[in-house]
């Protein structure tokens with residue numbers, strides 16, 4: 160019921176339009192209810208000579224036309240409301256997802272999220288836009304027909320309506336059984352979408368391992384799960400829908416039985432009897448409709464629960480209520496006794512203390528899984544420490560506005576995700592207003608200037624899904640150019656050049672040094688060229704800084720570093736498909 164009330168809340172901005180569709184629906188149904196009365200009168204008129212038949216004929220035709228016009232207008236108004244509600248919900252959901260922290264997406268499945276933003280929202284839209292108005296229309300039709308019928312003949316009314324309580328019981332039972340079933344259909348649809356997303360985005364790995372058949376089997380099994388559950392729902396509908404449609408027929412049969420005695424005895428006129436017959440036909444529509452709306456409401460509530468589950472999950476990296484204003488960023492970074500772990504009770508960083516002076520370049524090295532990338536992500540506040548703090552120019556990053564922080568600290572990862580857009584748009588991602596000269600300069604700093612000549616349409620070339628039209632090394636350089644154009648005060652390069660050949664890497668390192676200015680850099684790499692770029696090397700192990708010093712000096716006194724650097728050449732051979 161709570162979900163239902165919350166769903167209704169989305170109609171609030173469109174109160175007037177909803178009211179207008181209810182008024183239009185009521186107008187249409189008034190015309191519908193009046194027609195059987197007129198038919199009854201016409202029948203009685205025929206029996207007494209048929210003098211006013213033309214008037215009745217014209218009135219019936221006029222009412223039918225009015226009903227048509229009102230129904231068309233109602234559908235137009237309701238259609239608009241339903242699409243607006245869907246738009247609002249979709250906006251809200253997307254905006255909310257954007258505010259959630261990276262940690263949420265570590266666990267969420269993209270397909271599940273897409274399914275909530277499409278299938279579930281559509282179920283809500285159908286109910287709020289159409290179902291609700293149908294429900295009101297059906298109930299009002301039933302009440303209006305009931306009033307007219309009771310006024311005309313309580314006896315015939317009882318004959319027509321005695322199955323109504325039975326109908327309510329059957330409909331309620333249907334609702335109880337179908338609600339969990341339709342919620343499960345929606346859940347399985349989402350799982351199917353997630354499976355499809357995994358297969359499509361991982362197509363390269365699937366091909367490399369010839370795993371098409373395995374993936375097809377998994378997809379088929381997910382599709383069959385949807386089928387089985389949808390069949391369960393369909394079986395329920397197959398049984399209950401005709402039953403709901405059948406019960407009013409019992410009323411009709413009783414009406415004929417009672418009428419066959421009441422008309423000859425003169426208790427009711429033939430016209431009244433025909434009118435009642437008309438009412439039972441008019442009533443069948445709304446009764447069927449109520450069954451349908453019930454199903455719609457159940458699907459909408461099931462979908463609403465799933466959408467609200469997402470909307471109610473607040474961001475766990477909250478924006479400070481009163482952020483510390485930043486006048487001039489210098490770019491000094493400090494990790495103060497930072498404890499952090501991805502899983503509760505399994506700390507990865509254990510009281511890390513690390514200070515990086517403004518404008519300095521620090522390289523983080525350490526065994527695989529030591530937490531170097533994690534340190535970079537904490538600097539960019541993609542995660543918050545469990546204990547301790549990350550400070551930028553002495554201010555806890557949790558007290559800075561996210562907008563300000565993102566402008567100051569930019570992280571370039573190994574993956575260097577590119578969007579399915581032009582080369583220009585990808586490089587100018589943080590500065591869409593950048594001129595072509597600025598975009599070209601950034602590409603040159605990142606050692607990717609030759610790319611513009613190589614690509615068929617230069618800066619306008621679309622890079623394909625995730626930039627797959629480029630090589631791994633090209634993708635990394637475009638990602639670096641994107642970061643350099645953003646001109647952050649603090650740049651975190653996390654294995655950001657791992658796919659680039661050593662000669663190009665040296666060229667990029669030289670340009671990074673030349674253009675560094677006051678930029679603070681945190682480099683995660685074991686490649687000597689990049690380590691030489693750093694003022695200091697920091698060795699991370701056991702969740703802390705275990706050694707620190709200038710590259711040659713530390714290399715001489717730390718066998719661990721010597722080992723890490725000499726074995727790191729292997730990473731050059733890593734391919735894009737890993």
Ligand SMILES: Nc1ncnc2c1ncn2[C@@H]1O[C@H](COP(=O)(O)OP(=O)(O)OP(=O)(O)O)[C@@H](O)[C@H]1O
Pocket residue numbers: 265501502507525526527528529530531532533534
């Ligand atoms: N999003 C995540 N969710 C759960 N665990 C994670 C996540 N990201 C990393 N980890 C785990 O945290 C540990 C440290 O990962 P991190 O990427 O920081 O290490 P690293 O030192 O950069 O390693 P490498 O040199 O191999 O890149 C690893 O054991 C990894 O499995």
